[in-house]
Amino acid sequence: MTFVVTENCIKCKFTDCVDVCPVDCFHEGPNFLVIDPEECIDCTLCEPECPANAIFAEDEIPADQEKFTALNAELAQEWPTITEVKDALPDADEWNGKPGKAELLER
Template sequence: MAYVVTESCIKCKFTDCVDVCPVDCFHEGPNFLVIDPDECIDCTLCVPECPAEAIFAEDDVPDTQRAFIALNAELAKAWPTIVERKDPLPDADEWNGRADKLKYLER
């Protein structure tokens, strides 16, 4: 079972999770992060580090966010690995906690 980044990350892209990942399974897009399910070792270290509370165990992804399981797998193949923490997006605090952000996902 891998961990999954869900909608809460869109337009925030906090990278605190990247710093604690022992296997570098995070991949970075323009305004979102994803986890490569083939690389994730289910260590749970990233979950408490996410200020947006966007990371869930695959079995615990809310029903309204289940599409993000496939989306993480798809985008992890296309996006580069991120291995160091970066500053969040400039307006991340304004977007943190907002719902219905999938339409803002940049590929």
């Protein structure tokens, strides 16, 4: 099992999760974070740290978010690792909780 970053991270990109990750499995894109399933050790530390509640255990992902499992694996191979906390995107609080953000994902 691994953990997966889902749609609510898009346009928010809070990095509180990065700070607690013991294996540096997070990767950063322009407006989204992903978890490398090959690096994730299922420690569960990141999930409660996410202010957007966008991180789920692979077997607990809501049905409408399942596509993010493959997306995390794909983008983790393309994006650089992020190991330090950064400021969230400027309008993160406005985007937090808004549905239908998948089409806004920047690669």
